[in-house]
Amino acid sequence: MDQMSPDNINGVILAVSSSIFIGSSFIIKKKGLKKAGASGVRAGEGGYGYLKEPWWWAGMITMIVGEVANFAAYAFAPAILVTPLGALSIIFSAVLAHFILKEKLHMFGILGCILCVVGSTTIVLHAPHEQKIESVKQIWQLAIEPGFLVYSAVIVIVVAILIFYYEPRYGKTHMIVYVGICSLMGSLTVMSVKAVAIAIKLTFSGTNQFKYFNTWIFILVVATCCILQINYLNKALDTFNTAVISPVYYVMFTTFTIIASMIMFKDWASQSGLKIATELCGFVTILSGTFLLHKTKDMGNSASGRGSISMPTRDTPVFTNSGSGRSSSSDKVAS
Amino acid sequence: MDQMSPDNINGVILAVSSSIFIGSSFIIKKKGLKKAGASGVRAGEGGYGYLKEPWWWAGMITMIVGEVANFAAYAFAPAILVTPLGALSIIFSAVLAHFILKEKLHMFGILGCILCVVGSTTIVLHAPHEQKIESVKQIWQLAIEPGFLVYSAVIVIVVAILIFYYEPRYGKTHMIVYVGICSLMGSLTVMSVKAVAIAIKLTFSGTNQFKYFNTWIFILVVATCCILQINYLNKALDTFNTAVISPVYYVMFTTFTIIASMIMFKDWASQSGLKIATELCGFVTILSGTFLLHKTKDMGNSASGRGSISMPTRDTPVFTNSGSGRSSSSDKVAS
Numbered sequence: 322m323d324q325m326s327p328d329n330i331n332g333v334i335l336a337v338s339s340s341i342f343i344g345s346s347f348i349i350k351k352k353g354l355k356k357a358g359a360s361g362v363r364a365g366e367g368g369y370g371y372l373k374e375p376w377w378w379a380g381m382i383t384m385i386v387g388e389v390a391n392f393a394a395y396a397f398a399p400a401i402l403v404t405p406l407g408a409l410s411i412i413f414s415a416v417l418a419h420f421i422l423k424e425k426l427h428m429f430g431i432l433g434c435i436l437c438v439v440g441s442t443t444i445v446l447h448a449p450h451e452q453k454i455e456s457v458k459q460i461w462q463l464a465i466e467p468g469f470l471v472y473s474a475v476i477v478i479v480v481a482i483l484i485f486y487y488e489p490r491y492g493k494t495h496m497i498v499y500v501g502i503c504s505l506m507g508s509l510t511v512m513s514v515k516a517v518a519i520a521i522k523l524t525f526s527g528t529n530q531f532k533y534f535n536t537w538i539f540i541l542v543v544a545t546c547c548i549l550q551i552n553y554l555n556k557a558l559d560t561f562n563t564a565v566i567s568p569v570y571y572v573m574f575t576t577f578t579i580i581a582s583m584i585m586f587k588d589w590a591s592q593s594g595l596k597i598a599t600e601l602c603g604f605v606t607i608l609s610g611t612f613l614l615h616k617t618k619d620m621g622n623s624a625s626g627r628g629s630i631s632m633p634t635r636d637t638p639v640f641t642n643s644g645s646g647r648s649s650s651s652d653k654v655a656s
Numbered sequence: 657m658d659q660m661s662p663d664n665i666n667g668v669i670l671a672v673s674s675s676i677f678i679g680s681s682f683i684i685k686k687k688g689l690k691k692a693g694a695s696g697v698r699a700g701e702g703g704y705g706y707l708k709e710p711w712w713w714a715g716m717i718t719m720i721v722g723e724v725a726n727f728a729a730y731a732f733a734p735a736i737l738v739t740p741l742g743a744l745s746i747i748f749s750a751v752l753a754h755f756i757l758k759e760k761l762h763m764f765g766i767l768g769c770i771l772c773v774v775g776s777t778t779i780v781l782h783a784p785h786e787q788k789i790e791s792v793k794q795i796w797q798l799a800i801e802p803g804f805l806v807y808s809a810v811i812v813i814v815v816a817i818l819i820f821y822y823e824p825r826y827g828k829t830h831m832i833v834y835v836g837i838c839s840l841m842g843s844l845t846v847m848s849v850k851a852v853a854i855a856i857k858l859t860f861s862g863t864n865q866f867k868y869f870n871t872w873i874f875i876l877v878v879a880t881c882c883i884l885q886i887n888y889l890n891k892a893l894d895t896f897n898t899a900v901i902s903p904v905y906y907v908m909f910t911t912f913t914i915i916a917s918m919i920m921f922k923d924w925a926s927q928s929g930l931k932i933a934t935e936l937c938g939f940v941t942i943l944s945g946t947f948l949l950h951k952t953k954d955m956g957n958s959a960s961g962r963g964s965i966s967m968p969t970r971d972t973p974v975f976t977n978s979g980s981g982r983s984s985s986s987d988k989v990a991s
Contacts, residue, residue, distance in 0.1 A: 428951075429764065432944050436771070439937045439944075443778065446930050446937075595781050599934060602774045602781075606941050609767050609774075616763075 326450040332398020333445050335390045336406040342387030344413025346380045348421055353377025396518035400511055400582035401600065402448035404575050408437045408607045411567075411614050427617035436610030443603030447596045449588045456528065457520040461535040464512070469585045476505050480549075492556070496566060499557035503550045504573035508581035510546040513539040515582075568615040572608050579604070661785040667733020668780050670725045671741040677722030679748025681715045683756055688712025731853035735846055735917035736935065737783035739910050743772045743942045746902075746949050762952035771945030778938030782931045784923045791863065792855040796870040799847070804920045811840050815884075827891070831901060834892035838885045839908035843916035845881035848874040850917075903950040907943050914939070 325333075353376030361370035371377040387410070394403045412434045419426040426434075454460060463469065483502050492498045516539040520530035530536050557566050582588055589597050660668075688711030696705035706712040722745070729738045747769045754761040761769075789795060798804065818837050827833045851874040855865035865871050892901050917923055924932050 429948070432947065435940065436944055439940045443934060443937045446934055599778060599781055602778045602938070602941075605770065605774045606937075609771055612767065613764070 325445070325448075328397045328451050329399075329402060329445075329448060332394045332403055332451070333406070335394035335397065336403045337409060339387045339390035339394060340406060340409035341413050342383050342390060344387075344410040345417055346384035346387060347414040348380075348417040349383055350377055350380030351418075351422060353380055392514060392518050393522075395511065395515040396522040397451065399449055399451050399586060399588045400515065401579045401588050402444060404511065404578045404582075405444050405604055405607050406441055407575070408571065408611045409441060411571075411611060412437050415614055429613050430617045433610040433613030433617070436606050436613065438610075440603045440606030440608075440610060443606065444600050447599045447603070449592050449596075452586065454519055454523075456523065457516060457530040457533055457536050457539070460516045460519060460539075461533075463585050464516070466585075469581075472581060472584050473509060476509060480505050493560055496557060496561045496569065499553045499560070500566060500570045500573060502553045503557065504570060504577050506546045506549050507574045508577035510543060510550060511578045512581050512585055513542040513546065517543055563615075565615075568608075568612045571611050571615075575604070575608075660780070660783075663732045663786050664734075664737060664780075664783060667729045667737055667786070668741070670729035670732065671738045672744060674722045674726035674729060675741060675744035676748050677718050677725060679722075679745040680752055681719035681722060682749040683715075683752040684718055685712055685715030686753075686757060688715055727849060727853050728857075730846065730850040731857040732786065734784055734786050734921060734923045735850065736914045736923050737779060739846065739913045739917075740779050740939055740942050741776055742910070743906065743946045744776060746906075746946060747772050750949055764948050765952045768945040768948030768952070771941050771948065773945075775938045775941030775943075775945060778941065779935055782934045782938070784927050784931075787921065789854055789858075791858065792851060792865045792868055792871050792874070795851045795854060795874075796868075798920050799851070801920075804916075807916060807919050808844060811844060815840050828895055831892060831896045831904065834888045834895070835901060835905045835908060837888045838892065839905060839912050841881045841884050842909045843912035845878060845885060846913045847916050847920055848877040848881065852878055898950075900950075903947045906946050906950075910939070910943075 353374035354371050356376055357370035357374045391403070391407070394406075415426055415430060415434060418424040464473075480502055483498055483505075487495075487498045488502075517536065520536045520539070524530050554570070557570070592600075688709035689706050691711055692705035692709045726738070726742070729741075750761055750765060750769060753759040799808075815837055818833055818840075822830075822833045823837075852871065855871045855874070859865050889905075892905070927935075
């Protein structure tokens, strides 16, 4: 049966609107930051004027709405469908920055947008159908199966080694340490977010899931993992350039989340080799698009700008792109 | 039935080996040209020393073998499967140039290779099955149906306008004129090549097709279109930079060929919307990969080379790529 399931359709609508909100929240917040910077100390130099800026608050609210939609998407569709669609937020923010903030999109940046859309379409068309989940206890059973227990144990051990051994020695010089911690933890965050989102959905449809201790454990896991992620993502964004962090973080976060989802929810068990191969092609295409978008984000706006590509022929229009603001850490946590 | 048909598998094997031969023929010929250039007048300055170079002849033979394999591929699989796989020859030549000629592949060039492979995989997995063709007269019936007659008439008219009106005025300044002529004619070439290839295949399997006048008309069309294409492709390559011509030519040539095949062989009639959409995603991915490969082909080898991308961070390894030789016109004709 080749058609998309109603649940998957809901999941895609929520995931795409989440990307629209999160993508545009960058721009709205930046407008607020610019306005605050014009009339006082800039945020970058420790100023807090933006807190009085309506634009900045509108940006925050837009981002929160985006995160809620993303959270809800996990209640309807499998992670392999929702997580990669997070890349679309990068497109929306790049395209809006191009028109509203006049931060011209580089030729390869445009290509990156196209690739993200094409890759997302391929994944959406071939994503597995979500298995019917009637209670949070069913998810709990999936979580305590040997396969996923081993995965979780490996994650916790690796993260502990990264935090206690590698971070003090290499944290400041090798971004893989911080990004590794965030993306490994992120895969557990998404699995628990999915459990909590389903619990809320079931509760709203009349079967209260909050009377089970399992729901509260999932909430605890979400909270713990989120705090760890935000902490180390802040360190990463503070130490390294966003244009390098974002693509690597997106790739690792999405990859580990899909692996976790495959082990826990056995997404691919019901799919043919052809479908799985097609989804992987879509996934690599999105990764390439994201990589291109981020790699060309920090190029000078003018043709003579540092690192801009001046083509040898007259016919090629030269769009180049100046660095847009840092992507705020919190929005990268579970999207 | 999701599996690939045996004919499609044969078609893919032939198309991929064709790309390997054509791709490597660039490198082998270039070795011959370099050797000839070292001991006499270079080909670029009118020297013909390369004709005495065994390497150059080995390159020519490799290319001819590649073209024959490409020709045969059309006898087994639909154009929408075979034509886009032509992009793989660009990868093979780029990768071989990277290792053998020390023409370093740019970081984005590597991304371009990945995209071409991923896009090709998606198309191969979802290409329509070839309809059973028992005789060249069957193809003739397809060719004289109203839809394809209208398409052919439009092509001939547009090409005539381009040649008699636009070429004298804008040929030297707007590459779209030459590339337009080549790609429009190319779509008719491929349809006739397919007819002739099938006629040969059927003849080999015992039912002689050369007793029908239809076969000879298809051969005549192949010859006429090929001569026109080679003529205007030479003009294009002589006037404009290969890095600009090749991607545009590949995009237009492949697009018109797929349209022609859709009209004549009704490839997509038996396919679901989901399959067609997936194939288009694969096609756009290959186009992007080819675009990236060509756009970064002419960048200086050293980091300070004109137009090279110097990333703002220490972690990003900088590979840059110097211009490889012109792609010889003949190999671009029907691949």
